[in-house]
Amino acid sequence: MRKDNVGEITVKDALILEYGRSLVRRFGNDKEQYGYISGKMRQLGRLLICLHKLCGMKVSLHPSMFQMVVSAAQECYDMNHTYGMPSQAIKSGQLLEIVAEVKLAQALERCDTDAAETNTQFIKLCELEWTQVSATPLRNLSECKQNGVKLLPLTEDVVKLNEHLDSEGSKHASVFEQQSDDTESYAA
DSSP states (O other): OSSSSHHHHHHHOOOHHHHHHHHHHHHTOOOOGGGHHHHHHHHHHHHHHHHHHOOSOOOOOOOGGGGHHHHHHHHHOOOSSSSSSHHHHHHHHHHHHHHHHHHHHHHHHOHHHHHHHHHHHHHHHHHHHTTTHHHHHHHHHHHHHHHHOOOOOOOOHHHHHHHHHHHHHHHHHHEEEEEEHHHHHHHH
């Protein structure tokens, strides 16, 4: 984990650490996945920083706080309604659902039905209402794909390549003919 403000917040939050542990268990201590795990944890840390800026208090994944979470995600990833990191804004909703599922699993292990119901409601809200955050980034990604420039080779370059391949092919054809003659004499 990089030593910056996001890294400090990330390693101090118990829920993010538990999410990281669940990823490590899932990948079976595969060291190649540590960068992926660290990236996911840092993404949650950035969202947590935005939440702290917005509400200035201890934040929980509670259905009553959902609109605050949406506002924080929009503030965190929205750069003048262009979403500088559109895929991150979309993925943050998925990460929040996963973290809520981690909390749900912990509540079920403790037989805490109230906490389990609260986390189930938060997950359902994420599934139903995250489009408030993801609609614009999805549109931006689509526009970027449509506006992307694809350079095609010039006709002259294709003709040159074809001529070169023909000349190289004819050079090597005579070599193959000689080899086939040698194999026939060898077999006889």
